[in-house]
Amino acid sequence: MIEQRAVEPAQLFEAKKESQFITGSEAIREAIRRANVEMAISYPITPQSESMHLVGDLFAEGYIKEYFRGENEFAVMSSVAGAAMAGVRVFTATGGPGTLRAFEAFPTWAGARLPIVCAFMTRGVNSPLTIQPDTIEMAYMLDTGIIMLHAETAQDLYDMILRAFIIAEQTEVHIPVGVFTDGFFVTHTRDKVKIAPADMKLPPYDPYSSPVPVMDMENVPFRQMRDPFVMKSNYVSYAAHASWQQEVMAAAERARKYIKQYIGELIETEYPDADILLIGSGTAVSQSREAMAYARSEGFNVGLVKIKSIRPFPAQEIRELVKRAKVVIVPEFNRVGWLAREIKSVAEDTTKIVVGPHVFGGMTMPPGMILDEIRRTSV
Amino acid sequence: MNKKISIRMSGLGGQGVVTAAHILGSAATKEGKDSTVNPFFGAEKRLAPAESYVRISDETIHERGEILYPDIIMIFHPHVITLGKCYTMPFFDGLQKEGIIIINSDEPLTLQKDDLAKLAGLNARLFYIPATQLAIDIGGTDLSTNVSMLGGLLGVTNIVSLESLKESLAERFGGGQFVASGTTAALDDALKGKYTKVAQLIEKNMEVAAQSRKFVTEYKL
Numbered sequence: 228m229i230e231q232r233a234v235e236p237a238q239l240f241e242a243k244k245e246s247q248f249i250t251g252s253e254a255i256r257e258a259i260r261r262a263n264v265e266m267a268i269s270y271p272i273t274p275q276s277e278s279m280h281l282v283g284d285l286f287a288e289g290y291i292k293e294y295f296r297g298e299n300e301f302a303v304m305s306s307v308a309g310a311a312m313a314g315v316r317v318f319t320a321t322g323g324p325g326t327l328r329a330f331e332a333f334p335t336w337a338g339a340r341l342p343i344v345c346a347f348m349t350r351g352v353n354s355p356l357t358i359q360p361d362t363i364e365m366a367y368m369l370d371t372g373i374i375m376l377h378a379e380t381a382q383d384l385y386d387m388i389l390r391a392f393i394i395a396e397q398t399e400v401h402i403p404v405g406v407f408t409d410g411f412f413v414t415h416t417r418d419k420v421k422i423a424p425a426d427m428k429l430p431p432y433d434p435y436s437s438p439v440p441v442m443d444m445e446n447v448p449f450r451q452m453r454d455p456f457v458m459k460s461n462y463v464s465y466a467a468h469a470s471w472q473q474e475v476m477a478a479a480e481r482a483r484k485y486i487k488q489y490i491g492e493l494i495e496t497e498y499p500d501a502d503i504l505l506i507g508s509g510t511a512v513s514q515s516r517e518a519m520a521y522a523r524s525e526g527f528n529v530g531l532v533k534i535k536s537i538r539p540f541p542a543q544e545i546r547e548l549v550k551r552a553k554v555v556i557v558p559e560f561n562r563v564g565w566l567a568r569e570i571k572s573v574a575e576d577t578t579k580i581v582v583g584p585h586v587f588g589g590m591t592m593p594p595g596m597i598l599d600e601i602r603r604t605s606v
Numbered sequence: 607m608n609k610k611i612s613i614r615m616s617g618l619g620g621q622g623v624v625t626a627a628h629i630l631g632s633a634a635t636k637e638g639k640d641s642t643v644n645p646f647f648g649a650e651k652r653l654a655p656a657e658s659y660v661r662i663s664d665e666t667i668h669e670r671g672e673i674l675y676p677d678i679i680m681i682f683h684p685h686v687i688t689l690g691k692c693y694t695m696p697f698f699d700g701l702q703k704e705g706i707i708i709i710n711s712d713e714p715l716t717l718q719k720d721d722l723a724k725l726a727g728l729n730a731r732l733f734y735i736p737a738t739q740l741a742i743d744i745g746g747t748d749l750s751t752n753v754s755m756l757g758g759l760l761g762v763t764n765i766v767s768l769e770s771l772k773e774s775l776a777e778r779f780g781g782g783q784f785v786a787s788g789t790t791a792a793l794d795d796a797l798k799g800k801y802t803k804v805a806q807l808i809e810k811n812m813e814v815a816a817q818s819r820k821f822v823t824e825y826k827l
Contacts, residue, residue, distance in 0.1 A: 248631070412644065412670040413670075417628060417631055513668040516668035590672075591672035
């Protein structure tokens with residue numbers, strides 16, 4: 228283990244970086260090595276297994292105080308909640324069917340205002356079985372109350388995980404952050420990643436930054452174990468629920484300024500004034516970059532919008548961009564087109580939004596598919 | 607973008623298809639090129655189909671995932687073709703014009719006539735290399751089949767230099783920096799056991815790569 232000193236977040240983020248040719252899973256290890264994480268709990272599922280295995284190696288080296296394998300994903304996510312309630316910085320990761328198996332825990336995390344950081348390495352869910360990438364689970368996660376960031380590359384993954392802790396732990400935010408990335412296309416892909424020196428780490432989590440009292444049997448307003456609101460059907464319990472749920476949503480809204488501060492805008496654009504806009508998130512953006520380069524070389528006026536934050540959603544930014552464009556194409560690695568739905572929900576004129584192209588069940592999306600859509604809509 | 611070279615490696619689990627891709631991609635980055643490498647497999651078990659993809663370019667590479675339109679296809683085991691142990695059917699699907707195919711086989715396989723005609727139509731070049739035999743004869747173990755295939759690739763193209771490949775090999779097997787998945791780690795240990803010393807392992811593998819360059823033979827289509 229390398230002797231580490233805790234530095235201000237900005238110092239770590241802006242430190243002189245070294246480029247390494249590593250996988251997405253290894254990028255997660257390097258982020259966690261520098262994240263001053265106290266506890267990590269794992270349960271294997273492809274394509275995530277390797278990342279938490281590598282985090283286990285960090286525990287063996289002495290970078291993490293406690294690490295164990297849970298009984299299953301539900302147990303892991305519940306144990307992680309316990310750790311966060313007890314006031315430690317905690318990390319875990321899962322993906323696909325693992326996400327679904329643990330599902331009840333995610334709104335619970337948000338409701339309890341726990342600043343947990345979890346990496347989700349998306350994969351198809353079992354109908355029928357695939358271990359390959361598919362972002363369908365993100366559709367299910369949209370209304371759990373957690374902040375959702377979508378990494379396009381291993382570099383994004385490294386950057387976003389480190390920053391996620393700082394965003395999650397702000398007193399006025401203090402809700403979980405999920406850093407999503409496409410399984411295999413990022414986790415198992417080797418790419419150049421710029422990494423800060425290993426002798427630096429984030430400052431420790433201050434549990435007194437929590438906006439709610441420590442959750443135990445004695446403290447109001449929670450007292451969830453004894454006399455929970457849910458047991459009473461009266462005005463007080465309804466009012467408590469309504470205000471609390473709105474407060475969790477408001478916390479996500481307040482996260483915007485911290486996302487902007489640490490990750491930059493919620494979106495990134497190239498040629499935002501173009502007639503045809505490709506709007507995507509995750510590796511759909513990578514394929515779109517390739518398609519845009521071909522299309523522009525053929526004379527098409529094409530631009531690109533990468534959405535980095537799915538929750539909170541960059542509603543205002545997208546509304547303005549869609550207003551200016553003639554056609555909006557939304558390529559996605561899932562069957563349902565959840566990102567297109569999100570975009571439609573904020574756009575004034577939804578008729579110019581092309582829902583697709585889609586691939587799912589683990590298929591690769593050749594840039595040619597997006598190019599075909601560009602050609603078709605240009606006629 | 608035309609400068610980008612896309613390589614698809616198809617083989618069987620345990621043959622080092624993923625490792626070969628890593629070594630090649632890493633060698634390319636050592637030469638200042640951009641490269642991305644990713645695998646594709648189902649269950650991590652021996653003899654199951656496994657594929658890996660390497661993209662190498664002078665410019666930034668954005669595209670991800672499976673390579674559907676390869677410039678070079680490397681077949682690590684005849685069963686990929688004869689038993690269809692492959693995610694891509696036929697094995698040369700998507701091959702670009704003037705593409706290259708390198709097959710690990712002691713002798714030319716009996717390919718279907720229409721397949722051969724399609725390859726001829728693409729102006730493809732087909733090569734055979736007895737990679738497993740070379741690995742056993744020179745390296746003393748069939749576990750070096752993947753390095754022999756990389757040697758074969760250098761016999762046909764100048765995609766990376768032998769020196770960069772050597773540097774990349776040394777990095778892959780030389781230190782404790784790299785962490786493979788559980789099953790790959792077990793294979794690594796087996797390999798290191800075979801060669802007692804890491805230095806010897808690298809040296810032997812380099813010999814496999816260097817010699818293999820000379821044993822690729824073109825099959826006229």
